[in-house]
Amino acid sequence: MTLAAPRAAEPGARPLIETRPLRNPDAADAPLMGRRGWWLVVLNVLIPGSAQVLAGNRRLGRFGLGATLAGWLLLIAAAGMALFARPALVWLFTGPLSWIMLTLVQVLLLGYVVLWVVLTIDTLRQVRLVKVPQISRWALPVASILVLALVGSGTVYASTVVASSRGALTSLFGSSGPSLPPSEGxxxxxxxxxxxxxxxxxxxxxxxxxxxxxxxxxxxxxxxxxxxxxxxxxxxxxxxxxxxxxxxxxxxxxxxxxxxxxxxxxxxxxxxxxxxxxxxxxxxxxxxxxxxxxxxxxxxxxxxxxxxxxxxxxxxxxxxxxxxxxxxxxxxGGVDITVKERLPKGGGPAYPNQPAAEWATGWIEPGEQHMNGDTAQWYARSRYTTDDFDRMKRQRELQVAILRQxxxxxxxxxxxxxxxxxxxxxxxxxxxxxxxxxxxxxxxxxxxxxxxxxxxxxxxxxxxxxxxxxxxxxxxxxxxxxxxxxxxxxx
Incomplete structure (x- = not known):
């Protein structure tokens, strides 16, 4: 998409003060305003803050652009640590500083979503929708909102993951035993x-x-x-x-x-x-x-x-x-288990020697199975047609399957x-x-x-x-x- 060159001033007309169509466009040229609008929207999506630097409030733009570049640098640093220094990255987010780090990440994520909403609204203001062609007048806001919703929802989900991590760490490890070295390796x-x-x-x-x-x-x-x-x-x-x-x-x-x-x-x-x-x-x-x-x-x-x-x-x-x-x-998402023998679901017989066919609420059939939670639970617990040793083996199968998952x-x-x-x-x-x-x-x-x-x-x-x-x-x-x-x- 390209912007048309500004029109030359006609004889007798006032000279154009500015020749930069992004900041000072010819508002009477609807096609030009349409192309300019799409450029601003695309820039706001790809590099939030850049639309304001080029066409709007430069102070807001510099703040948004700085936040965007800082976010990119943090993501690159995190990716680099994940590839080359994973223990250090895991320590930051699960170790003694985890509560502070996770809270900081959540605040930054939510803060950036709010900033992006402000930048998007300001970008649409700079577009001057009343001056663009009829189709773009509706398409530009819809495209901006859809992209913002897509990316923003992803960022909000990331913040909920961070909150879940913090809550899980606090809940599971609020009390713990002494930190000890390995015993005999x-x-x-x-x-x-x-x-x-x-x-x-x-x-x-x-x-x-x-x-x-x-x-x-x-x-x-x-x-x-x-x-x-x-x-x-x-x-x-x-x-x-x-x-x-x-x-x-x-x-x-x-x-x-x-x-x-x-x-x-x-x-x-x-x-x-x-x-x-x-x-x-x-x-x-x-x-x-x-x-x-x-x-x-x-x-x-x-x-x-x-x-x-x-x-x-x-x-x-x-x-x-x-x-x-x-x-x-x-x-x-379930686990994959190879079932060796037919097993009943259910709490067991109501009276001694009652056949499983009369009390079972369902059956786990032999063969390859992708088990959901309810089936896996009964696979681990079922015992009335097998002995405890068979049940131990099945429980071990599930432990290994969960590790693999x-x-x-x-x-x-x-x-x-x-x-x-x-x-x-x-x-x-x-x-x-x-x-x-x-x-x-x-x-x-x-x-x-x-x-x-x-x-x-x-x-x-x-x-x-x-x-x-x-x-x-x-x-x-x-x-x-x-x-x-x-x-x-x-x-």
Missing amino acids: YYNILLLGADSGDGRDSMRFDSISVVSVNADTGAVTITGIPRDMRNFPFAEDSPMRDPDLVGYDYRNYFEGHDDLECGWGPGINQLTNAVQVCREDNGVGLYPDAAQQGSTPEIEATKDAAEGILGIEIPYHVFVDMHAFAAMIDAL FTPQTVVTRFNEIAAAGTELVQTDLPQDKLPEFFDLMMKAKEQQVTEIELTPDNGILEKDPDYDLVREMVQQALHPPTETPAPDGS
Whole structure:
């Protein structure tokens, strides 16, 4: 699109004072005014502030142009850090300064949207719509508003993502445990899933596993612990070993209480009752610092039990509420699972030996499936036609599938949904200053195969009489595989 040269003055007419058509056009030349209007609108879209510098209020234009150039420089700097200094970028937005940085970014984004609205309105004023051709008189405002709505809505969405990030960080990491270095080269995290449905006397951990992340390579090993595993030792420094604190010898804690109505059994998932429900102090006497560090007595006792079982230090936990589990799957856009056998949905039979066909509310069919949240939840919970060991394997499949689904594209496009689901789904004592490191390790983990250890009879671990020496040997072999010694001939 080009602007026509100004017309020469006719004999006897007053000479033209200015020959710059953008700032001082011939208002009587409608085609010229139309072309000028489109130029101003395009400049306002491509380089906000430039239309005012060339044709309007130069002070406003310089301010708008400066803000635009500053925004470009910040975006270029952020892109450069994402490519070449990603840990530093993640630290800025998840570390100790994250609240300040995220608030500043949100203010800048919203402020720029307001500035762009002002610049757009001023640009349309400079166009002088009454002087342009009839078609342009309607097309110019419509085009300006559409572009402003498109770009402005994107900027406003970015500001809501920033707000969600700030809210999620505050909600999830408001209380946390001490920041500790890796133990023997690994960050070990207890992953707990609870199913506190109607009719349950307490919230028991029906999914128990330990995620071990190599602090150098990001390689992930997940060890599944059966919920009914019994006769386990607690960690050496656990308060559960002190009979004066517990009230009885931990080695006989299954029969150690005298409250017959409390009703807890010998499985590890019954520690909630043993530590909290069946004690008058709700476990505070055993773990007085738990609440302050973003945990609970029953979680800390389960950590101590998992440490004793596996023979490794487990400083952190992530608790997943199974009622919000479906929301996270949906926020991620679903997960892909290969179903090996037909599984029923539903809460189980109304009376003993009732066939699944009579009580199931639906079925999960064998084969490749892209599961939504509701189906994935039942895939993890279904147990009435299979045993607990099969259920453990399915839960591990979902854990791996969720890890695979956390791609940068998914996180960016669904961030608000993921953040909202995460704050409802997850409780953790992970310290916030570890997030940059954990984020980098998660990106490395996505490129590697996840190692799975299931403490099941198929692997020689009997639920009622586990060989804990064998368990610890299995874990050490997985986390620290022996290196091959070169033969004398160098092969």
